Amino acid sequence: MRSSTGRQEKANNADRSRKSLSTTARPTLRVQKRWQPRARRVDTAIAPRAAAPLSHTELETALRQEALQAAQRGDHQEAIALFTIILEQNPSSARDYNNRGLVYFQSGDMERAIADYNQALALDSTLDSVYNNRANYYAAQGKFLEAILDYDAALDLNPTNVRAWLNQGITLRELEMHDRALECFDFALRLGRLEAHIYAERGRTHHLWGDWNAALADYQRASERLLLPNTATPGGAARLRLQIEVWRDELLAPLESEP
Numbered sequence: 721m722r723s724s725t726g727r728q729e730k731a732n733n734a735d736r737s738r739k740s741l742s743t744t745a746r747p748t749l750r751v752q753k754r755w756q757p758r759a760r761r762v763d764t765a766i767a768p769r770a771a772a773p774l775s776h777t778e779l780e781t782a783l784r785q786e787a788l789q790a791a792q793r794g795d796h797q798e799a800i801a802l803f804t805i806i807l808e809q810n811p812s813s814a815r816d817y818n819n820r821g822l823v824y825f826q827s828g829d830m831e832r833a834i835a836d837y838n839q840a841l842a843l844d845s846t847l848d849s850v851y852n853n854r855a856n857y858y859a860a861q862g863k864f865l866e867a868i869l870d871y872d873a874a875l876d877l878n879p880t881n882v883r884a885w886l887n888q889g890i891t892l893r894e895l896e897m898h899d900r901a902l903e904c905f906d907f908a909l910r911l912g913r914l915e916a917h918i919y920a921e922r923g924r925t926h927h928l929w930g931d932w933n934a935a936l937a938d939y940q941r942a943s944e945r946l947l948l949p950n951t952a953t954p955g956g957a958a959r960l961r962l963q964i965e966v967w968r969d970e971l972l973a974p975l976e977s978e979p
Contacts, residue, residue: 814844916945
């Protein structure tokens, strides 16, 4: 009897052990399938960020800079198109009407040039650069009185506008008012800019007025200034250098032909 009871107790104990093991939580193992991509960790400190869109002012500035560069390399149509885009977005920009008018003038479209200059002054009558540009238009049309009046207006607004002094001197010389032309060039030289061009134009004025020694001296000064680094002259140093050589040869030709 004892042996039979003992075997029954062992069987009962084994059955309880199996039930206990079956109810115990077992750890689960996640199997990574071969075709399943692993999640990549992105370091937010070095992750690229989308560039912020340009503001209206920044976009306008970028377009204006591109337009000015196009005008400098002689691509007038591109410059005009870019200035037109700016003006469509900002039709009250007197500055850009002046810029576009100057490009029209450089491309030979005089009617559109004067229209833009007038519109610029209608929007802002205090811009001395517009008066200077419109005066250049009048001078090119042979309207010297209108040109002188606009140069005066530019200089009233900004007495340090060296281009207005230079251009007014050239116009006065065309009117054979050589003494007043020389006064303009003398004042322009005091401003310390565009010296090569001013000396060349003053030399030409001395030449036409009959003071050949003064003319040769100014031509020499102009040539020396062109040898200096970073010499900024309207139209470029090469063209001005060629002009000086032509004027000097014209002055010296009668002397060289004498026996």
